[in-house]
Amino acid sequence: MTTSAPPLSPAEPVHVPKTAEVVAQAIRNQIVRGEILEGAALPSEAELMVHFGVSRPSLREAFRILESEKLITVRRGSRGGARATRPDVSVAARYLGLLMQFDEVMLSDVFEARSMFEPLALRLLARRENRVEAAQSLMLIIDELVPGIDARTRMDVWSRFYVELFNLAGNKTLQLLYGTLTEVVRHELLDALVQQDADSRNPNWKKTIIKAMNLVADGRGDEAADYWMRQMLLLEAKVQQAHQRRTLIDATVAFA
Amino acid sequence: MTTSAPPLSPAEPVHVPKTAEVVAQAIRNQIVRGEILEGAALPSEAELMVHFGVSRPSLREAFRILESEKLITVRRGSRGGARATRPDVSVAARYLGLLMQFDEVMLSDVFEARSMFEPLALRLLARRENRVEAAQSLMLIIDELVPGIDARTRMDVWSRFYVELFNLAGNKTLQLLYGTLTEVVRHELLDALVQQDADSRNPNWKKTIIKAMNLVADGRGDEAADYWMRQMLLLEAKVQQAHQRRTLIDATVAFA
DNA sequence: GTACTGGAAAGATCAGACCATTCAGATATA
DNA sequence: TATATCTGAATGGTCTGATCTTTCCAGTAC
Numbered sequence: 001m002t003t004s005a006p007p008l009s010p011a012e013p014v015h016v017p018k019t020a021e022v023v024a025q026a027i028r029n030q031i032v033r034g035e036i037l038e039g040a041a042l043p044s045e046a047e048l049m050v051h052f053g054v055s056r057p058s059l060r061e062a063f064r065i066l067e068s069e070k071l072i073t074v075r076r077g078s079r080g081g082a083r084a085t086r087p088d089v090s091v092a093a094r095y096l097g098l099l100m101q102f103d104e105v106m107l108s109d110v111f112e113a114r115s116m117f118e119p120l121a122l123r124l125l126a127r128r129e130n131r132v133e134a135a136q137s138l139m140l141i142i143d144e145l146v147p148g149i150d151a152r153t154r155m156d157v158w159s160r161f162y163v164e165l166f167n168l169a170g171n172k173t174l175q176l177l178y179g180t181l182t183e184v185v186r187h188e189l190l191d192a193l194v195q196q197d198a199d200s201r202n203p204n205w206k207k208t209i210i211k212a213m214n215l216v217a218d219g220r221g222d223e224a225a226d227y228w229m230r231q232m233l234l235l236e237a238k239v240q241q242a243h244q245r246r247t248l249i250d251a252t253v254a255f256a
Numbered sequence: 257m258t259t260s261a262p263p264l265s266p267a268e269p270v271h272v273p274k275t276a277e278v279v280a281q282a283i284r285n286q287i288v289r290g291e292i293l294e295g296a297a298l299p300s301e302a303e304l305m306v307h308f309g310v311s312r313p314s315l316r317e318a319f320r321i322l323e324s325e326k327l328i329t330v331r332r333g334s335r336g337g338a339r340a341t342r343p344d345v346s347v348a349a350r351y352l353g354l355l356m357q358f359d360e361v362m363l364s365d366v367f368e369a370r371s372m373f374e375p376l377a378l379r380l381l382a383r384r385e386n387r388v389e390a391a392q393s394l395m396l397i398i399d400e401l402v403p404g405i406d407a408r409t410r411m412d413v414w415s416r417f418y419v420e421l422f423n424l425a426g427n428k429t430l431q432l433l434y435g436t437l438t439e440v441v442r443h444e445l446l447d448a449l450v451q452q453d454a455d456s457r458n459p460n461w462k463k464t465i466i467k468a469m470n471l472v473a474d475g476r477g478d479e480a481a482d483y484w485m486r487q488m489l490l491l492e493a494k495v496q497q498a499h500q501r502r503t504l505i506d507a508t509v510a511f512a
Numbered sequence: 513g514t515a516c517t518g519g520a521a522a523g524a525t526c527a528g529a530c531c532a533t534t535c536a537g538a539t540a541t542a
Numbered sequence: 543t544a545t546a547t548c549t550g551a552a553t554g555g556t557c558t559g560a561t562c563t564t565t566c567c568a569g570t571a572c
Contacts, residue, residue, distance in 0.1 A: 018524070020320050032357050044553065055526045057313045060555085061320040064276050068321045069351065076554040077534025087354055095325065095348040096432065101288050102342060105428045113429035120372050172361045173369035176352065177433055226478075274555070300522065311557045316524085332523040333565025 020061030023052050027062065031071055031084050042072065042082040089176060093183035100184070100248045107188060107246045114181045115232040117174065118162070119225030122212060124169040126221025134168040135217040142209045151194040158193075184248070276317030279308050283318065287327050287340050298328065298338040345432060349439035356440070356504045363444055363502045370437045371488040373430065374418070375481030378468060380425040382477025390424040391473040398465045407449045414449075440504070 017025075030036045043051065049059055063082060066072045070091050072082045100110070125134055141161045145154065162182070166175035182189065208231045215224035273281075286292045299307065305315055319338060322328045326347050328338045356366070381387055397417045401410060418438070422431035438445065464487050471480035 018320070018323075021324070024324070028354075032354060057316070058525065060313070061317050064274070064317040064321050065324045067274075068277070068280070068324065069354070071354075074554070075534080076532075078552045079535060080533080080553050086358060087351070089355065092348060092351040092355060095343070095351060096436075098284075098288060098325070098327075098343055099345065099348060099432055100429065103428055103432070105432075109427055110429045113427055113433070116376050116427075116430070120376075171365055171369055171372075172359050173356065173366045173437070174372070176355055176359070176361075177369070177437075180352075181429070181433075222482075302522085314556065330523070331565080332563075334521045335566060336522050336564080
């Protein structure tokens with residue numbers, strides 16, 4: 001007799017992994033787990049082929065995947081081959097940027113989100129024991145913003161400031177996300193700063209920072225955050241005009 | 257005569273793009289720019305080979321890259337081929353997860369960051385004109401949290417609540433980042449909820465939400481955010497114990 | 513009209529070849 | 543002896559061609 005088949009749900013297309021994916025996954029795991037150290041060389045293509053029992057094209061497809069994830073870099077020539085690499089936020093930023101382009105996210109939207117992160121860092125920092133020294137070291141960075149330096153250098157200083165801010169704040173996740181967002185709008189940031197040059201020398205920026213840092217050092221994180229956010233909103237108002245209605249897709253040189 | 261070479265900076269190895277990368281980039285651009293619509297089929301391998309003037313292996317390497325980015329899906333058989341796909345946060349989440357594993361980010365760190373996002377959404381929402389209706393619709397979702405439902409369903413309700421919260425808040429970037437973070441800790445979230453089941457029926461959760469929503473509807477976003485955050489810190493204290501010192505790498509089945 | 517079946521379309525994988533790059537050691541030269 | 547140059551081996555980059563597998567569609571039998 002034939003037992004009638006049980007009713008099935010609508011159909012769920014299972015993804016059959018291709019050889020390259022499987023191989024890439026295996027290598028990825030080894031790297032992430034630390035079994036292959038950063039900078040260490042992987043076996044040669046020939047060895048990996050026999051190890052995984054796959055042909056060269058399949059192995060190379062796996063390499064391309066891992067390369068696009070910046071997990072490996074491949075060099076040719078003698079003593080060449082694949083080496084494990086430390087991935088950075090640029091990859092995550094690329095994908096987030098992609099998603100944002102699909103969603104037609106506006107630049108102003110990204111800047112808004114970014115400016116909401118900074119107060120979070122201030123709050124966290126104000127809760128830490130080393131807040132006084134932290135605030136001081138941050139002000140040291142800001143001190144480098146002497147009048148007359150060019151936009152490029154200014155951006156570097158600001159970058160270092162924020163990296164250090166989130167670093168001291170102590171939440172690595174926030175730090176990563178902020179870094180990713182910054183990477184997404186990196187070009188626009190530079191533009192904004194260049195434009196700012198035309199506007200003013202903005203010496204009162206330092207005062208803003210100093211006041212916020214003092215609040216942090218006093219452990220008054222909420223006030224620091226509020227103050228910072230209000231100041232940022234003022235800046236945003238300016239930047240918004242420049243980025244009004246612009247989406248990421250307009251801004252991206254699209255990896256060209 | 258030989259002019260002496262000018263002094264060079266330390267040496268910056270230029271990345272020579274491989275054929276597959278170039279092809280992948282070209283296709284990616286077409287997809288992102290909307291020249292290839294979601295779900296639309298790309299030309300067959302044979303056609304793309306002549307179009308880009310590359311061999312089959314190179315083209316296939318490009319396919320693997322795009323596939324790993326969820327920009328295309330490839331089906332075999334008659335009427336098969338590559339089709340454009342809408343990428344989702346899972347890809348970004350995978351990479352962020354990778355980075356976090358490298359940095360040995362603790363789970364508690366991710367949860368902390370995640371819980372700092374929600375107040376941001378409340379603040380934004382309280383500034384919007386439709387805040388009253390928004391708060392009401394959000395409470396409708398929370399109403400589904402009747403006693404006795406299982407953890408899986410509860411997580412779905414919570415997911416919908418947060419998706420809708422960030423949706424109504426109006427900042428797509430924040431929404432994306434929150435979604436990404438949630439994806440990163442998806443498994444642990446379910447665990448946490450299951451554990452919660454053992455703890456209590458927590459009927460006072462609803463009260464918390466209702467109070468926060470009322471504050472939002474009143475346009476008192478700061479208070480709502482503060483209140484929410486305080487409540488969340490209480491929860492975190494519990495969850496922290498479970499996740500104490502655990503890094504993402506412990507938690508990840510590592511794409512296995 | 514329904515169920516089965518054969519073929520065509522298209523990707524998955526492999527095998528082998530040849531080219532290009534890089535480094536190290538050998539060689540030649542000052 | 544020291545330095546510059548050459549040469550070859552190692553290794554990845556790319557291509558050509560072939561075979562296997564999956565999938566759909568149309569034709570055929572009942």
